[in-house]
Amino acid sequence: MNMIKRFKVSFSRMFNKLFRKKGACIGIYGPPNAGKTTLSNRILKDWVGNEETMGSVSHIAHETRHAKRRNGISIQTNGHTISLDIIDTPGLATKIDFHDFMEHGMSDSESKKRSKEATEGVIEAVKWLDDLDGVILVMDSTENPYTQVNVTVIGNMEARNLPLLIVANKVDLPEADPSGIKDAFPQHPMVPVSALEGVGMDSFYEALAKQFG
């Protein structure tokens, strides 16, 4: 992106921030099974209540196959209130093999249907990148952080000059290594959390307000 285009993007962001009437639109991205929907549900539980959830979770990959949006989530932290629109996106992947679903006991037709819907979900997630004000990138801190999905999402945010917050999820698991994520992408803020157990959420909301508020 050339310098004039960067200036336009920065000016537009500054203008929107000054005169914003709605919340920033933040996408939750990451590979399948990183815990994106679990994090979305945790945010809703903490700030919306009413048993509202963003979606169901499963140990089988690609449980979320359509992007889901929740507008106007008010988050209070450090005496400030920020309003965000959150988009929970399907897990990004470069390959989807229906045989993987069959290994979880699904029938041939169920697996093919899930596979087709999953491919559509990935396309939807990629298209959403054009309409966001920032991204929360959820990584599984028990996995190698150098996945292509992580590299591509971070590269896209940097190229668009948009803010990014990395969430090192699943720190409740003994093999979790959030410091490995920090070492891999030192140029971006990172917060270790367990969205499932609610660990590290205060730090997460503080970082959220700092990045997107």
Place this chain on the structure above:
Amino acid sequence: MIYVQGIQLDLISEARISQMASMEKVRYIIDEVRKGKILVLEKGLNPMEEAKLIEMTMSAIQPDVFSGIEMQSYPANPDGSLLGKLFRKQGNKRLTVIGPANQLKTLKKDRNLISALVSASK
């Protein structure tokens, strides 16, 4: 008689890929990978092109025919200079390896090493 099945490996220079428009690059990569080739791009794609490649790969997936691609590129080296920080200058694009998901498997990857297993079996 013993049959030995080979795998075509194309090492593509920056000069060759930079002559193509973004959509041409993505189309070229998908077409070549669907033929069973492993591509090594000297300077890779930019992040938007990578996203487009993921999107088009998803459209090309067909059960029992094509399950997608394995793609690995190094994370860009952040520009730590003052100008780089001020203008959020992108790091240079780096080597990228792309192949059919059922033939190329990443064994290990870190900031400066990609170790992959190439298999002839389909």
